[in-house]
Amino acid sequence: MKLNRVLSIVVLLLLLLACNQNNKLKSDNVFKNGVVVTAHYLASDVGNNILKQGGNAFDAAVAVQFALAVVYPRAGNIAGGGFAVIRTAKGESESLDFREKAPKAASEKMYLDANGNVIEGLSEIGHLAVGVPGSVDGMVKLHEKYGRLSWEKLVQPAIDLAKNGVILTALEADKLNAYRERINKVNSGKINCCYLRKTDFKKGEVIKNPELENVLIRIKEQGRKGFYEGETAELIISEMQRGKGLISKEDLLEYKAVWRPALIGKYRDCKLISMPPPSSGGIALLQLLKGAEEFNLGQYQFGSFEHIHLMVELERRVYADRATWLGDPDYCSVPVNKLLSEEYLVNRFSNISMDNKSNSQEIKAGNVEVIESFETTHFSVVDQWGNAVSVTTTLNGNYGSKVIVEGGGFFLNNEMDDFSIKPGVPNQFGLVGGKANAIEPEKRMLSSMAPTIVEKNGKLFMVTGSPGGSTIITSVFQNIINAVEFKMNPQNCVNAPRIHSQWLPDKVYAETDAISPTVKRNLQDLGHTIQEQSRIGMMANIAVNEDGLLVGAPDTLRHKDSRAIGY
Numbered sequence: 001m002k003l004n005r006v007l008s009i010v011v012l013l014l015l016l017l018a019c020n021q022n023n024k025l026k027s028d029n030v031f032k033n034g035v036v037v038t039a040h041y042l043a044s045d046v047g048n049n050i051l052k053q054g055g056n057a058f059d060a061a062v063a064v065q066f067a068l069a070v071v072y073p074r075a076g077n078i079a080g081g082g083f084a085v086i087r088t089a090k091g092e093s094e095s096l097d098f099r100e101k102a103p104k105a106a107s108e109k110m111y112l113d114a115n116g117n118v119i120e121g122l123s124e125i126g127h128l129a130v131g132v133p134g135s136v137d138g139m140v141k142l143h144e145k146y147g148r149l150s151w152e153k154l155v156q157p158a159i160d161l162a163k164n165g166v167i168l169t170a171l172e173a174d175k176l177n178a179y180r181e182r183i184n185k186v187n188s189g190k191i192n193c194c195y196l197r198k199t200d201f202k203k204g205e206v207i208k209n210p211e212l213e214n215v216l217i218r219i220k221e222q223g224r225k226g227f228y229e230g231e232t233a234e235l236i237i238s239e240m241q242r243g244k245g246l247i248s249k250e251d252l253l254e255y256k257a258v259w260r261p262a263l264i265g266k267y268r269d270c271k272l273i274s275m276p277p278p279s280s281g282g283i284a285l286l287q288l289l290k291g292a293e294e295f296n297l298g299q300y301q302f303g304s305f306e307h308i309h310l311m312v313e314l315e316r317r318v319y320a321d322r323a324t325w326l327g328d329p330d331y332c333s334v335p336v337n338k339l340l341s342e343e344y345l346v347n348r349f350s351n352i353s354m355d356n357k358s359n360s361q362e363i364k365a366g367n368v369e370v371i372e373s374f375e376t377t378h379f380s381v382v383d384q385w386g387n388a389v390s391v392t393t394t395l396n397g398n399y400g401s402k403v404i405v406e407g408g409g410f411f412l413n414n415e416m417d418d419f420s421i422k423p424g425v426p427n428q429f430g431l432v433g434g435k436a437n438a439i440e441p442e443k444r445m446l447s448s449m450a451p452t453i454v455e456k457n458g459k460l461f462m463v464t465g466s467p468g469g470s471t472i473i474t475s476v477f478q479n480i481i482n483a484v485e486f487k488m489n490p491q492n493c494v495n496a497p498r499i500h501s502q503w504l505p506d507k508v509y510a511e512t513d514a515i516s517p518t519v520k521r522n523l524q525d526l527g528h529t530i531q532e533q534s535r536i537g538m539m540a541n542i543a544v545n546e547d548g549l550l551v552g553a554p555d556t557l558r559h560k561d562s563r564a565i566g567y
């Protein structure tokens with residue numbers, strides 16, 4: 001009898017162990033029920049806890065957005081903006097635009113001097129660079145429509161992090177130190193904020209943010225009013241007055257995130273669900289994928305001359321379209337159907353040749369540089385029911401405009417720099433633009449963010465996205481073709497070295513090891529200029545494998561703090 005008892009306990013234990021094995025399978029990043037991939041393990045953990053409490057992917061996304069504002073202040077935010085692309089378990093899709101917009105008092109030439117020249121830095125640093133923030137209204141809308149758990153439950157983890165403090169990772173300490181003087185300068189005279197320091201930040205120290213904690217409590221208790229009205233709004237308006245910024249009480253009151261039909265496209269046997277304007281991300285991505293299909297990119301070896309040359313030639317044409325045609329659809333008519341039509345694209349790509357390099361300078365002269373940057377952040381979530389959400393959110397530059405709202409403990413974005421502040425003059429990502437993306441009051445600035453969900457044979461296949469300014473589109477593109485054309489496993493899709501090209505400047509940026517010496521010589525012989533770049537993009541992917549299990553694929557190689565956490 002006694003032995004039987006012992007035996008049944010052993011069997012039970014073995015079964016439990018087997019179940020657990022089944023959840024995690026061979027790799028640490030394979031999960032049965034749900035997974036969250038973000039740039040910071042603490043945020044992934046917050047999202048996973050929400051999933052485990054019965055929250056859905058959309059609940060987890062809201063909690064992650066707020067958590068990132070505390071643990072990853074250089075890009076996570078409550079005073080920035082972003083986009084969410086969603087696909088429900090039933091296969092319905094939608095996109096949420098919580099992009100910042102220009103204040104009512106903004107004007108086309110606000111960053112130009114009397115001679116019509118750009119005033120250096122004005123659209124990037126300080127109060128005038130700030131767009132009306134969209135993140136809080138975005139999260140409220142996402143929760144209202146799709147949430148399952150209470151709003152309070154979703155904001156609480158961020159409050160706890162701000163209250164109890166966040167242990168600084170080496171990466172975050174380094175970043176704060178690199179920007180310390182600039183942040184101090186823009187915020188001189190302010191006291192008490194945890195980001196203002198005369199001494200270095202150190203790995204392992206705990207940063208508490210009681211001011212942000214209070215703001216988050218107001219958001220928890222009052223929803224959008226906790227940010228766009230009352231005490232938080234007053235702090236933002238005082239901050240604007242202190243630095244001659246343009247955002248008014250009405251700007252805050254009237255800000256609205258917008259639900260938009262997702263941009264849907266077809267590429268081989270995949271359905272692409274991506275972000276429509278005011279992001280250029282979805283359109284450019286679909287154009288590139290059409291090109292990959294047209295040239296049957298998968299017939300070439302990964303990293304070969306043909307693979308790289310073709311990508312660069314496609315990218316050059318697509319970024320030229322971006323600069324000319326794309327802007328806020330509420331303010332200019334974006335010819336989406338035309339830009340994505342088969343006829344247009346076949347014709348657009350018809351002069352690509354394997355024997356020649358086309359010349360960007362012939363299309364339009366320009367002398368611009370791409371600046372390496374990772375200040376946006378992307379996260380992906382899939383839940384136990386199969387709901388998926390892909391969110392890219394940003395302050396634009398690292399710590400945005402560097403302006404901290406006094407008494408609020410949070411950074412304001414510098415998204416105004418994403419407008420074309422003067423036709424043909426490059427922004428911080430080297431992107432140029434014209435009328436379609438010119439500044440107008442209350443208009444949304446054009447983005448490159450490309451949160452994307454891929455379906456294959458009617459089923460969820462991949463949730464993907466990246467930061468990286470102009471390199472977002474090409475990073476997401478390569479990630480998808482790595483899976484579909486080159487049949488890489490989910491983690492290899494992310495790990496594989498990347499290149500980037502964007503019409504102007506007429507260059508190919510390449511991560512170390514992306515181009516072998518022989519291929520490099522062949523490309524140079526054709527006239528390509530190659531410039532090494534230490535990192536391009538930072539994916540946060542989830543893929544569904546043949547067994548229907550969720551594979552989290554963080555970009556830990558490029559960003560150590562990234563993590564996939566699931567159950």
Ligand code: DON
Binds near residue numbers: 376397449468
């Ligand atoms: O919306 C955009 O395209 C940019 N504001 C994104 C900025 C970005 O990705 C910065 N770096 N990683």
